[in-house]
Amino acid sequence: MGTPPQRSSLSEDQVMAEQFSPEVAKSGAVKSGATGTGRAAVIGLGSMGYGMAQSLKRAGFDVAGFDVNPAAVERFAAEGGRGATSPAEAARDADMVVSVVVNAAQTEAILFGTDGVAQTLADGAVFLSCATMDPEVARALAARIEATGRLYLDAPISGGAQRAAEGALTILASGSPAAFAKARPALDAMAAKLYELGDAPGQGAAFKMINQLLAGVHIAAASEAIAFAARQGLDIAKVYEVITASAGNSWMFENRMPHVVDGDYTPKSAVDIFVKDLGIIQDMARSAKFPVPVSAAALQMFLATSAAGMGRDDDASVARLYARITGTRLPGDPA
Amino acid sequence: MGTPPQRSSLSEDQVMAEQFSPEVAKSGAVKSGATGTGRAAVIGLGSMGYGMAQSLKRAGFDVAGFDVNPAAVERFAAEGGRGATSPAEAARDADMVVSVVVNAAQTEAILFGTDGVAQTLADGAVFLSCATMDPEVARALAARIEATGRLYLDAPISGGAQRAAEGALTILASGSPAAFAKARPALDAMAAKLYELGDAPGQGAAFKMINQLLAGVHIAAASEAIAFAARQGLDIAKVYEVITASAGNSWMFENRMPHVVDGDYTPKSAVDIFVKDLGIIQDMARSAKFPVPVSAAALQMFLATSAAGMGRDDDASVARLYARITGTRLPGDPA
Incomplete structure (x- = not known):
C-alpha cells in the first residue's frame, strides 16, 4: 500500500495511548521471573510501547525499538535498547515484532508500508498487533501477512502506561497455536493476565x-x-x-x-x-x-x-x- | 387528593421492589445493637417494606404494618407485628411512618388519600418517604404535610430485600434537623449506611x-x-x-x-x-x-x-x- 507510517509526536502518542487500567486493584510491582531470549522489536514507543519494550528488555530479550518520533528512539537507545530507523530495520532478524500504535491504518503501514516489517521479517516470526481495531480488519491483516509465511497474533492490550512498564498488562489474544507458541515468551514478559480467546485472529x-x-x-x-x-x-x-x-x-x-x-x-x-x-x-x-x-x-x-x-x-x-x-x-x- | 392507594398484589410489589444492592460487598449479617422505643408504622409490606418492618421490630419498636394486599398484613401480624387496615390506622399514635411504595402517586395517596396518614398522624411525628421520585414532587409533598405540623424526611433507599431485612440498607436522606432527629432511631434500625444530604427534602x-x-x-x-x-x-x-x-x-x-x-x-x-x-x-x-x-x-x-x-x-x-x-x-x- 506504500503508505508511510503516520507522523505523530510522542506527546500525541501519550494522549492517544488508552491509558486505563483493566482491573480496579492496582498491580503490585515490576514483574520479575519472566525470561526470554532472542530478538524482539517494538514498533511505537509511546507511553504503552515504551513500557512494553522495557518489560521485554528486563526479561532478557535483545530489543530493537522504532518510533516516528526520533526523540523516543534516542531515549530508548540511551537506556540500553537498540534504536532503529524504520519498522523494517527493527524487524530484521526479530523472532517477534510487537506493534503498539493507535489504529488499523498505522498497523497496516507498519506491516506493508514503505520500509515496513513485511520486507525484512523472518519466516515463521510472529507479529503481535496491539492496536484496537475492527475484528474484520484484524482478520484481513492477519491473512495478508500469514500468506507470506509469517505468524500473526491478535493482541489488544489494556492496562495503562504503568502496567505496561511493569510487565503487568492485560492482553486479549487470539491466533493460531503456532502464533501463540512463538509469541509466548514475549506475552509472558508483558502481561500479568493473558486471555486466550480463540485460535483465529479477530477474536481478541x-x-x-x-x-x-x-x-x-x-x-x-x-x-x-x-x-x-x-x-x-x-x-x-x-x-x-x-x-x-x-x-x-x-x-x-x-x-x-x-x-x-x-x-x-x-x-x-x-x-x-x-x-x-x-x-x-x-x-x-x-x-x-x-x-x-x-x-x-x-x-x-x-x-x-x-x-x-x-x-x-x-x-x-x-x-x-x-x-x-x-x-x-x-x-x-x-x- | 382522595385517590385510594393503588391495588397491587404482593408478587407485583416484589417485582417492582428495585432489588439491587448498593455495595458490591455483601453485608455481614443481621444488625444488632440498634434500639428504638415507641411506635412506628410501615406502609407497604413488599419485599423491601416487609424487611424494614422486621428491622424496626427487632430494634424494639412497636410496629404497625399496612399493605393493600391483606395477605401481607396477615403474615406480618402472625409474625408479631400489628396489622392495620389502612394507612390512617397504621399511623395513629405513631412517632414515625415509613412509606415504602413504588412511586410518587402512591406516596401521595398514602399521605392525603382516603384513610390517609394525614388524617391521624400526631403533631411533630415524622413521615419517611422511601419511594424514588422527582425531587420537585418530593419537595411539594413535604411542604404540604409540614404545613400541617408534621415532619417529612426524604429517604430513598437502596440495597435490596436481604439488606432491608438485615437493617443494612443505604438511605439517601435529606430534611430538616427536626425531621432527622425524630427519624434517627428508625434510620439507625434500618440502615447500615446513612447519607445525610442536606437540610431540605428533595436532595435525597x-x-x-x-x-x-x-x-x-x-x-x-x-x-x-x-x-x-x-x-x-x-x-x-x-x-x-x-x-x-x-x-x-x-x-x-x-x-x-x-x-x-x-x-x-x-x-x-x-x-x-x-x-x-x-x-x-x-x-x-x-x-x-x-x-x-x-x-x-x-x-x-x-x-x-x-x-x-x-x-x-x-x-x-x-x-x-x-x-x-x-x-x-x-x-x-x-x-
Whole structure:
C-alpha cells in the first residue's frame, strides 16, 4: 500500500495511548521471573510501547525499538535498547515484532508500508498487533501477512502506561497455536493476565471492542449524570462519594469523575480515542445490521466534545461539554 | 387528593421492589445493637417494606404494618407485628411512618388519600418517604404535610430485600434537623449506611435519581454489549469473565449479566422500574432544559422491551430484546 507510517509526536502518542487500567486493584510491582531470549522489536514507543519494550528488555530479550518520533528512539537507545530507523530495520532478524500504535491504518503501514516489517521479517516470526481495531480488519491483516509465511497474533492490550512498564498488562489474544507458541515468551514478559480467546485472529479484537463499547458509554453516562447533578445544585464531590458506593457505579465513573471534581482535564486518555473506538463500533454494528442506540448516543457526545475543541483533552471533558451547553458551572470554570 | 392507594398484589410489589444492592460487598449479617422505643408504622409490606418492618421490630419498636394486599398484613401480624387496615390506622399514635411504595402517586395517596396518614398522624411525628421520585414532587409533598405540623424526611433507599431485612440498607436522606432527629432511631434500625444530604427534602431524591440514571444506562449498555457480542459469535460467559476484570465493567454489568448468561429472566427487578425511573429523569431534564441523550436512548430500549411484553420480567431482558430484533440466539432460547 506504500503508505508511510503516520507522523505523530510522542506527546500525541501519550494522549492517544488508552491509558486505563483493566482491573480496579492496582498491580503490585515490576514483574520479575519472566525470561526470554532472542530478538524482539517494538514498533511505537509511546507511553504503552515504551513500557512494553522495557518489560521485554528486563526479561532478557535483545530489543530493537522504532518510533516516528526520533526523540523516543534516542531515549530508548540511551537506556540500553537498540534504536532503529524504520519498522523494517527493527524487524530484521526479530523472532517477534510487537506493534503498539493507535489504529488499523498505522498497523497496516507498519506491516506493508514503505520500509515496513513485511520486507525484512523472518519466516515463521510472529507479529503481535496491539492496536484496537475492527475484528474484520484484524482478520484481513492477519491473512495478508500469514500468506507470506509469517505468524500473526491478535493482541489488544489494556492496562495503562504503568502496567505496561511493569510487565503487568492485560492482553486479549487470539491466533493460531503456532502464533501463540512463538509469541509466548514475549506475552509472558508483558502481561500479568493473558486471555486466550480463540485460535483465529479477530477474536481478541472483538472482545476489546465490546470492552470499548461499554467503557465509552460509561464515560458519557458518568459525564451526563455528574453535569446534571451539578445543574441541580448537588455537591458533585458528594455525588462521587455516594455513587461509588452505589449500584450506579462503573469502573469508568470511579476512574474518570475525579477529573471533573478536581476540574483537571490534563489528558490521561483523550476524547478522540472514543471518537475512534465508538466509531468502529458503529461501523461494525451497521455492517452486521445490529442496532446499538445507546453507544450511538454516547458517540455523538464524544463527537460534540471533540467538535467543541476538546478532542485532545481528557475524555472526562464530555462533562464539560454538557456543562457548557447548559450554562452549568463545574470545578475549574472561571468564577 | 382522595385517590385510594393503588391495588397491587404482593408478587407485583416484589417485582417492582428495585432489588439491587448498593455495595458490591455483601453485608455481614443481621444488625444488632440498634434500639428504638415507641411506635412506628410501615406502609407497604413488599419485599423491601416487609424487611424494614422486621428491622424496626427487632430494634424494639412497636410496629404497625399496612399493605393493600391483606395477605401481607396477615403474615406480618402472625409474625408479631400489628396489622392495620389502612394507612390512617397504621399511623395513629405513631412517632414515625415509613412509606415504602413504588412511586410518587402512591406516596401521595398514602399521605392525603382516603384513610390517609394525614388524617391521624400526631403533631411533630415524622413521615419517611422511601419511594424514588422527582425531587420537585418530593419537595411539594413535604411542604404540604409540614404545613400541617408534621415532619417529612426524604429517604430513598437502596440495597435490596436481604439488606432491608438485615437493617443494612443505604438511605439517601435529606430534611430538616427536626425531621432527622425524630427519624434517627428508625434510620439507625434500618440502615447500615446513612447519607445525610442536606437540610431540605428533595436532595435525597435528587441523589437517588442520579444513581438511577447511571444504573439504567448501565443495564441498557450491558445488554447492548452482550447481545452484540453474542451476534459476533463470542462466548458470552467468556465475555462476562473478561469484562468484569476490565475497564468496561459496571456494578450493573456484573450484577445483571449472569441472568443473560444463565438465560434466567425471573424478575429480581423489573424492566418497568427503569421505564419509570428513566422516565422521571427525562421529565426532570426537560423541565430543567438539560439534554440527556444517553439516558434518553437507554429509556427507549427499556420502553421497547416493555412494549414487547417483557415489562415485568427481569430488567436484563433488554438483552433479550436486542437478541430478538436481530435474530441472535442467547442462552435459554429454544434451539
